[in-house]
Amino acid sequence: MSDFVTIILAAGKGTRMKSKLPKVLHKAGGKAMVQQVLDAAKAAGAKRQIVVTGFGGERVREALEQLGEQAEFVTQEQQLGTGHAVKMTAPLLKDEQGTVMVLCGDTPLLTSELLKKLFDEHVAAKAKATVLTAVMPDATGYGRIIRKADGSVEKIVEHKDATEEERKVREVNSGIYCFDAQALFASLEHVTNDNAQGEYYLPDVLEILQKQGEKIWAVAADDYEETLGVNSRAQLANAERILRQRKNEELMAEGVSIIDPATTFVDSDVVVGRDTVLYPMTYLESGTVIGENCEIGPSVRIQNTKIGNGVTGQFLYAHDAVVDDNVKLGQFVHLRPGTHICEGVKIDNFIEVKNSTIGKGSKLPHLSYIGDCDMGENVNMGCGTITVNYDGKKKFRTKIGNNAFVGCNSNLVAPVTVEDGAYIAAGSTITTTVPANSLAVGRARQKNITGWVDKRNR
Ligand code: UD1
Ligand code: MG
Numbered sequence: 001m002s003d004f005v006t007i008i009l010a011a012g013k014g015t016r017m018k019s020k021l022p023k024v025l026h027k028a029g030g031k032a033m034v035q036q037v038l039d040a041a042k043a044a045g046a047k048r049q050i051v052v053t054g055f056g057g058e059r060v061r062e063a064l065e066q067l068g069e070q071a072e073f074v075t076q077e078q079q080l081g082t083g084h085a086v087k088m089t090a091p092l093l094k095d096e097q098g099t100v101m102v103l104c105g106d107t108p109l110l111t112s113e114l115l116k117k118l119f120d121e122h123v124a125a126k127a128k129a130t131v132l133t134a135v136m137p138d139a140t141g142y143g144r145i146i147r148k149a150d151g152s153v154e155k156i157v158e159h160k161d162a163t164e165e166e167r168k169v170r171e172v173n174s175g176i177y178c179f180d181a182q183a184l185f186a187s188l189e190h191v192t193n194d195n196a197q198g199e200y201y202l203p204d205v206l207e208i209l210q211k212q213g214e215k216i217w218a219v220a221a222d223d224y225e226e227t228l229g230v231n232s233r234a235q236l237a238n239a240e241r242i243l244r245q246r247k248n249e250e251l252m253a254e255g256v257s258i259i260d261p262a263t264t265f266v267d268s269d270v271v272v273g274r275d276t277v278l279y280p281m282t283y284l285e286s287g288t289v290i291g292e293n294c295e296i297g298p299s300v301r302i303q304n305t306k307i308g309n310g311v312t313g314q315f316l317y318a319h320d321a322v323v324d325d326n327v328k329l330g331q332f333v334h335l336r337p338g339t340h341i342c343e344g345v346k347i348d349n350f351i352e353v354k355n356s357t358i359g360k361g362s363k364l365p366h367l368s369y370i371g372d373c374d375m376g377e378n379v380n381m382g383c384g385t386i387t388v389n390y391d392g393k394k395k396f397r398t399k400i401g402n403n404a405f406v407g408c409n410s411n412l413v414a415p416v417t418v419e420d421g422a423y424i425a426a427g428s429t430i431t432t433t434v435p436a437n438s439l440a441v442g443r444a445r446q447k448n449i450t451g452w453v454d455k456r457n458r
Contacts, residue, residue: 002045003045003046003047003098004045004046004047004098004099004100004101004119004178005046005047005048005049005050005093005096005098005099005100005101005181006038006041006046006048006049006050006100006101006102006103007050007052007086007089007093007100007101007102007103008034008037008038008041008049008050008051008052008071008102008103008104008105009052009082009085009086009102009103009104009105009175010022010023010024010034010051010052010053010054010060010104010105010106011052011053011054011055011057011075011076011079011085012054012055012079012106013054013055013079014055014106014231016231016232017231017232017233017236018233021056021059022053022055022056022057022059022060023105023106023230023231024060024105024106025056025059025060025063026230026236028108028109028230028236028239028240028243029108029239029240029243029244029247029267029268030267030268030269030270030285030286031108031267031268031269031286032063032064032067033105033106033107033108033230033239034051034060034064034105034106035064035067035069036108036109036110036268037103037104037105037107037108037110038051038064038069038071039112040110040111040112040115041101041103041112041115042112043112044112044113044115044116044119045116045119046101048072049069049070049071049072050071050072050073050074050089050092050093051064051071051072051073051074051105052073052074052075052076052085052086052088052089053073053074053075053076054075054076054077054078054079054085055079057073057075060073061073072092074088074089074092075088076088080193080199080200081193081197081199081200081201081202082175082199082200082201082202082203083188083191083199083200083201083202083204083205084199084200085202086102086184086188086202087185087188087200090185090188093181093185094185096181096182097181097182098181099119099122099123099178099179099180099181100178100179100180100181100184101115101118101119101176101177101178101179102175102176102177102178102179102202103115103175103176104175104176104229106229106230106231107174107175107176107227107228107229107230108230108239108243109225109226109227109228109239109242109243110176110226110227111226114132114221114226114227115176117219118130118132118176118178118219119178121217121219122178122217122219125215125217126215127178127180127214127215127216127217128179128180128183128209128214128215128216129177129178129179129180129183129184129205129206129209129214129216129217130177130178130179130216130217130218130219131145131153131156131173131174131176131177131203131206131216131217131218131219132174132176132177132218132219132220132221132227133145133171133172133173133174133218133219133220133221134171134172134174134220134221134224134226134227135170135171135172135220135224136170136171136172136224137170137224139159139167139169139170139171139172140159141159142159142172142173143156143157143158143159143172143173143175143201143203144156144157144159144162144166144167144169144171144172144173145169145171145172145173145218146166146169147218152216153206153210153216153217153218154207154210155203155204155206155207155210156173156203156204156206156207158195158196158197158201158203160195160196160197161195161196171220173203174221174227175227175229176227177202179205183209183214184205187205187208187209188200188202188205190208191204191205191208192204225242228242243268244264244265244266245261247266247267247268247270248261248264248266249261251266251272251278254272254274255274255275256272256273256274256275256276256277256278257275257276257277257278258277258278259277259278259279259280259297260279260280263280263281263282264278264280264281264282264297265282265283265284266278266282266283266284267284267285267286267288268286269286269287270284270285270286270287270288270289270290271288271289271290272284272290273290273291273292273293273294273309274292274293275292275293276290276291276292276293276294276295276296277294277295277296278296278297279295279296279297279298279300279314280297280298280299281297281298281299281300282296282297282298282299282300282302283300283301283302284296284300284302285301285302285303285304286303286304287303287304287305288302288303288304288305288306288307289305289306289307290302290307290311291307291308291309291310291311291325292309292310293309293310294307294309294310294311294312294313295311295312295313295314296311296312296313296314297313297314298314298315299314299315299316300313300314300315300316300317300318300330301316301317301318302316302317302318302319303318303319303320304319304320305318305319305320305321305322305323305335306321306322306323307323307327308323308324308325308326308327308343309325309326310325310326311323311325311326311327311328311329312327312328312329312330313328313329313330313333314329314330314331315330315331315332315333316329316330316331316332316333316334316335317333317334317335318333318334318335318339319335319336319337320336320337320338320339321335321336321337321338321339321340321341321353322339322340322341323335323340323341324340324341324342324343324345325343325344326343326344327341327342327343327344327345327346327347328345328346328347328348329341329347330347330348331348331349332349332350332351333347333348333350333351333352333353334351334352334353335353336352336353336354336355337354337355338354338355338356339353339354339355339356339357339358340356340357340358341353341358342357342358342359342360342361342362342377343360343361344360344361345358345359345360345361345362345363345364346362346363346364346365347364348364348365348366349365349366349367350366350367351364351366351367351368351369351370352368352369352370352371353370353371354370354371354372355371355372356370356371356372356373356374356375356387357373357374357375358370358373358375358379359375359376359377359378359379359402360377360378361377361378362375362376362377362378362379362380362381363379363380363381364381365381365383366383366384367383367384368381368383368384368385368386369386369387370386370387371387371389371390371395372387372389372395372396372397372398372414373387373389373397373398373399373400373412374397374398374399374400375400376400376401376402376403376404376420377402377403378402378403379400379401379402379403379404379405379406380404380405380406381406382405382406382407382408382409382410382426383408383409384408384409384410385406385407385408385409385410385411385412386410386411386412387412387414388411388412388413388414389414395414396414396415396416397414397415398412398414398415398416398417398418399416399417399418400412400417400418401417401418401419401420401421401422401436402420402421403420403421404418404419404420404421404422404423404424404434405422405423405424406418406424407423407424407425407426407427407428408426408427409426409427410424410425410426410427410428410429410430410442411428411429411430412430413429413430413431416430416431416432416433417433417434418430418433418434418440419433419434419435419436419437419438420436420437421436421437422434422435422436422437422438422439422440423438423439423440424439424440424442425439425440425441425442425443427443428440428441428442428443429442429443430442
């Protein structure tokens with residue numbers, strides 16, 4: 001069988017985070033930590049995932065359900081230890097004949113490759129239990145892997161229960177394991193809380209199985225960093241840094257140029273095409289896709305936005321928007337939700353666009369607010385033109401036809417339509433339809449009063 005079930009332990013309070021938010025919902029790499037774990041396990045072959053929650057369980061469940069995660073949830077009312085937490089899933093897994101992988105919800109650095117390796121080696125070794133181990137520079141606080149003279153695993157001893165000699169061991173229990181499901185639940189019946197912390201320890205299962213003559217296996221992670229858990233804000237920032245570095249290296253290996261990886265922040269799920277250059281102070285956040293041959297940054301924040309090929313964007317904030325090929329954006333542009341910028345558009349200097357479509361080849365060069373607008377192709381919006389979309393109670397749409405020319409500093413008071421090829425004189429306030437190919441002048445005519453200044457100064 002090449003698939004497995006996971007149990008993800010996430011009932012702990014996360015006291016050291018000093019947060020009202022359950023620890024596993026804190027984000028690293030743009031995703032809740034528990035979601036990073038679920039994703040890695042899914043990519044490694046998990047067919048069914050069970051999350052054990054306790055503190056803030058409802059919030060964890062709601063957050064994951066909102067994201068469309070297909071996980072199941074079990075509540076552990078009292079946190080009596082990791083063995084007790086796993087036991088809570090027994091009713092759901094009593095008929096499970098295959099492999100159960102136990103993980104923690106606060107280890108966002110795990111990769112699917114490492115989990116796949118753990119599973120494959122567990123299966124190949126035909127072991128009843130396999131523990132993922134890591135060699136730590138400082139093993140303080142971790143459970144130590146105690147091996148027999150022949151190198152096989154004898155047991156795991158928690159730091160607080162360990163002898164001086166055992167504490168010298170730097171190979172530790174990562175808290176991640178594969179078990180034969182039936183052996184796991186049978187052994188958990190024999191786990192007691194007779195230890196320094198008065199808890200039911202999951203790692204005790206290994207010693208129980210070992211004493212029964214069953215095969216216990218260990219897989220060592222090449223890089224201990226992957227197994228690091230997050231218990232504090234400082235560790236969260238460290239995980240974020242590692243994820244960022246990993247993502248940047250992955251992008252560069254795929255043909256993306258990053259001028260300064262130290263100041264480029266790309267969330268795990270973001271896609272960037274080849275020969276795109278990312279300039280410093282660029283933030284590409286969850287849900288974002290960038291095409292090929294783009295120049296993004298400096299100073300850009302893009303969230304959940306699809307960007308085509310050959311786009312340049314600098315000093316820009318875009319969220320929940322779509323930008324087609326060969327668009328020029330910025331400097332100082334704000335694209336708000338519901339915006340679709342079509343091919344070849346130029347949007348420059350201090351422009352905000354919200355819930356609008358800007359048709360192919362249109363130009364918005366300076367100082368505009370475009371909200372709730374359906375703009376056609378090759379429209380020229382003069383400097384300072386504004387859609388007046390809100391009457392204090394309701395929002396209305398503005399329609400601008402193809403090839404329209406809107407003079408500088410015009411107000412288009414919605415609902416209003418400017419038809420194809422129409423011109424609007426600078427400084428106009430437009431309140432009714434401008435027919436196709438007509439000129440609208442919506443302002444008072446200029447009057448010069450000769451000698452006025454002389455009269456005033458008299
Ligand atoms: C555990 C291991 C230790 C290992 C370390 C790796 C045990 C007894 N020890 O220690 O060998 O080196 O992880 O990080 O398992 N949890 C529950 N319910 C509980 C208790 C814990 O869901 O009743 C969850 C926590 O939320 C956490 C995970 O289990 O996600 C690990 O628990 P924690 O208390 O952090 O165990 P450690 O002392 O770190
Ligand atoms: Mg821990």
